[in-house]
Amino acid sequence: MKNKLEGFVKDHKKEFEAKGPSDLLWGKIAAELDKKQQKKTISMYQWMSIAAMLILTVGIYFGYQYKKTSAEIMVADINPKLGKTEVKFTSLIEEKRDSLQVLSQTNPELYKKFMSDLAKLDQDYQELKQQLQTSPNKALVGKAMMKNLEIQFQMISQQLNIINQVNQYKKEENSI
Secondary structure (H helix, E strand, O other), rough: HHHHHHHHHHHHHHHHHHHHOOHHHHHHHHHHHHHOOOOOOOOOOHHHHHHHHHHHHHHHHHHHHHHHHHHOHHHHOOOHHHHHHHHHHHHHHHHHHHHHHHHHOOOOOHHHHHHHHHHHHHHHHHHHHHHHHHHHHHHHHHHHHHHHHHHHHHHHHHHHHHHHHHHHHHHHHOOO
């Protein structure tokens, strides 16, 4: 069978070379080549969709990173007991400051001096709060913050006692 095929090809070789592929076959090949050469175009809608997805993805990523870095560490995050103590002292200090302000109307110079002392302690407290964000020993900084609040509370209490004593002394002096 192999010999017959070889013989047929040898006998008809000139016909194969002379004739070549038909014009119909060349037309089909050319049409296929034209189809493959045409670029696929992406419509404006598809470009907008891709851009929107990219912007959304980048926005979510940066939003998550910002939230992660801007989440302030609170004392309660470190130790819930210290957090409760902080809330307690903060509310007591605010109450005492209000009382101090009411009683200070009789002696404004003394009130200014007391408030400058408290402002220094409050500034120290704010610095400790900033240190809490970066400190490797957050428990120690948290305890220092509570000690500061405790000192502020004691100081305001003493200041209220002093103002009350001064006011009482003035009343006694006026009554004599």
